[in-house]
Amino acid sequence: MDTTIPQSAVRTRYRVPYADTDMMGVVYYGNYLTLFERARNELMRATGPSYAQMEREGLMLPVIQAHVDYRSPARYDDELEIAAWLDEARGARCTVRCAVLRDGETLATGWTVHACVDAKTRRPARLPSWLSARHFTPPEGDSRPVS
Amino acid sequence: MDTTIPQSAVRTRYRVPYADTDMMGVVYYGNYLTLFERARNELMRATGPSYAQMEREGLMLPVIQAHVDYRSPARYDDELEIAAWLDEARGARCTVRCAVLRDGETLATGWTVHACVDAKTRRPARLPSWLSARHFTPPEGDSRPVS
Amino acid sequence: MDTTIPQSAVRTRYRVPYADTDMMGVVYYGNYLTLFERARNELMRATGPSYAQMEREGLMLPVIQAHVDYRSPARYDDELEIAAWLDEARGARCTVRCAVLRDGETLATGWTVHACVDAKTRRPARLPSWLSARHFTPPEGDSRPVS
Amino acid sequence: MDTTIPQSAVRTRYRVPYADTDMMGVVYYGNYLTLFERARNELMRATGPSYAQMEREGLMLPVIQAHVDYRSPARYDDELEIAAWLDEARGARCTVRCAVLRDGETLATGWTVHACVDAKTRRPARLPSWLSARHFTPPEGDSRPVS
Incomplete structure (x- = not known):
């Protein structure tokens, strides 16, 4: 349950x-899991095509x-920050890690593993190069820093 | 907010x-609105193709x-009954009415109006004859009566 | 289905x-209905206590x-704007109207009617004065104008 | 990702x-995760107080x-069966395992770990004896066998 959030993480704000x-x-x-999805969406938008x-x-x-992993509960009207970062990406799979924070406190952490598939055939496909770990370039700076 | 549930209503059980x-x-x-959808699904399954x-x-x-219209709240672990019935159906539109009940008490009532569209073009299409009011035949009896 | 959004409306952005x-x-x-709630939350925060x-x-x-009333569908990744405004408020009830927009196009409109109740007894209570129509003062300007 | 479902599992049906x-x-x-919760609710109802x-x-x-772990997708109108069983329970924690099936095919498996807490203080509390593994007695037979 390591919560060191790397510099490459993209942070998204969300009001509960x-x-x-x-x-x-x-x-x-x-x-x-919906919070994680919101953060993944912004991670992708920030680092490649949406x-x-x-x-x-x-x-x-x-x-x-x-x-x-749930540590401490998020509540109504909390303004959360969800950090997402690419942890691993090779072949047809990638792992995105997420952390949910409130005022700098980590409330939950976790990950999702994704298969890359062809949208028509639903068969495995290579990850696009911009999503592969080697080519992953964190966005310079971060316009939405942790408060 | 009339809650007279007609004989033609199809009733679905749901545990909260x-x-x-x-x-x-x-x-x-x-x-x-998801409860209403569950009941509509069973209404259709009972009266025509799903x-x-x-x-x-x-x-x-x-x-x-x-x-x-919300009258009285449903709660965790309640075993609800949702009644749905076809109220009107002509041309390319139909209205389904719903009532949410617990132990015979009406907790909420409402309706949805639906357009019938071609799945590919998303353009208006005639309601199938089995869904038109004239041809609507309530299922004989009701295997899931109100408790 | 009048969609004239008054100046007093508070607008909230939301990514689908x-x-x-x-x-x-x-x-x-x-x-x-969750979109409506998000907008009501921001309406209240902007015009009185949250x-x-x-x-x-x-x-x-x-x-x-x-x-x-649904006019045109919202889709994944749309950046929606939800406008909410107080329509009526007297005694122990108020009505909030909402409109969901995308790039200035109205996708859906609707309303919710609320009872004001004591949180402990759940019995009717007078609306707080800041929520009553007479005292309703729209926020000056709007920091989140429609794009 | 072992999907051997023990005899003690309680099975719940759910229409998507x-x-x-x-x-x-x-x-x-x-x-x-909501499917898992539905199955846990029925597991508890079948083996002790709800x-x-x-x-x-x-x-x-x-x-x-x-x-x-997601293997194969569940779809609209599927009639799923969700199996849940107590995997471990000691002190103030227990683990419930779940499997989501359709026509005998396992679509997803997983688990939840729960802390037992006092409802008022939210501090750790001993699991009730009927939930501890030693005392766990599977219900005799199973009125909802896999189809």
């Missing part, structure tokens, strides 16, 4: 609506594994 | 998970209006 | 994740009616 | 609504870890 909470008064555990663009170009990245 | 609740301790208001089958045959029923 | 879409390729109809603060002070605004 | 799908035409990856009853008695089981 009532919809995300459950009767325990906290964000429902399944909704963290995921929407990638799909239009014929590639998809379905999730084949997801993992979350 | 934690996921559907919010921090007010009740089912989040937006989730009633909606899945209808889509495979090239027709879609996107929602163009939704309305819910 | 994959999570909000359905197999029709568009935002699922029930998720518009809803979170209001609950801490002992008042709740459960939804007793919701209505949506 | 449109709401659960995404624009890839499959069940959104985050929604599997989770709702457990909360009323002052204990909560917040999730501290969740993991899902």
Whole structure:
């Protein structure tokens, strides 16, 4: 459960609506996977074509594994920051790590593993070069620093 | 807010998970539209081809209006009954009415209006005859009566 | 289905994740009620205490009616703007109207009616004066104008 | 990713609504955690007091870890079967394993780890004896066998 967030992480802000909470008064555990998705979307937009663009170009990245470690609950109206960074990418698979933070405190961490597939055939396809680890260039600076 | 449920209504049971609740301790208001959808799916399955089958045959029923009146909250672990019935169907539109009940008490009522469109062109299409009001034949009896 | 958005409307931006879409390729109809909630939260934050603060002070605004008219679908990765404004507020009830826009085009409109209740007893309570129509003062200017 | 489902597993049926799908035409990856919750609820109801009853008695089981391996996608209108079984339970923690099946094919597997906490103080509490592994007695037979 290492939470060292690398410089290459892209950070996304998100305000928690009532919809995300459950009767325990906290964000429902399944909704963290949507937070992770929001952060992945911004990671891709910041480092290459957006995921929407990638799909239009014929590639998809379905999730084949997801993992979350919950430390401290997020709550209604929290302004969260979700950090996402590419951890590994080779062949037809990549791993994105995420951390959910509130005021610098890490609330949850986790990862998703993605297969790269052809959007039409749904068969394995090579990751685009900009997504492969070797070629991964973190965006210079970060316009949305942690508060 | 008339809640007379006609004999033709099809009733679906649903157990409320934690996921559907919010921090007010009740089912989040937006989730009633998913309850309505579950009931519509069973209404169609009981009275004609399933909606899945209808889509495979090239027709879609996107929602163009939704309305819910909330009377009393549904809660975690409630075993709800959702009644759905066809209220009107002509040309390229139909209205489905729904009521959410718990132990015979009406918790919410509402409706959805649907356009019938061609799945490929997304242009208006005539409702299939089995969905038109004239031809609507309620299923004989009801294997899932209200408790 | 009047979509004249008043000057007093507060506008919130929202990027659509994959999570909000359905197999029709568009935002699922029930998720518009979460969009409405996001906009109401920002309306309240901009015009008085936030809803979170209001609950801490002992008042709740459960939804007793919701209505949506869908015109044109929102899609994945759309950057939506949701406008919310107070339409009516007296006694123990208020109505908030919402419009979902993309690049100035109105995709959906609707409203929610809320009862004001005591958070502990859940019995009707007077709306706070800042929420009553007479006292409603639109925020000066709008830092998030429509693009 | 062993999918041997033990005899002690409790199986729950679930029909996939449109709401659960995404624009890839499959069940959104985050929604599997709600499927897991539905199955855990039925596991508890079948083997001891329901989770709702457990909360009323002052204990909560917040999730501290969740993991899902996705093999093959679930789709709209699928009638899924979700198997859940207690894997480990000692002190203040327990692990529940789940498998999502369609017509006997395993679509996804995973687990959740839960902390047992006092509902009021939210501090660690001993698992109730009926939830501890030693005392775990699988229900005799299974009224909902795999099809």
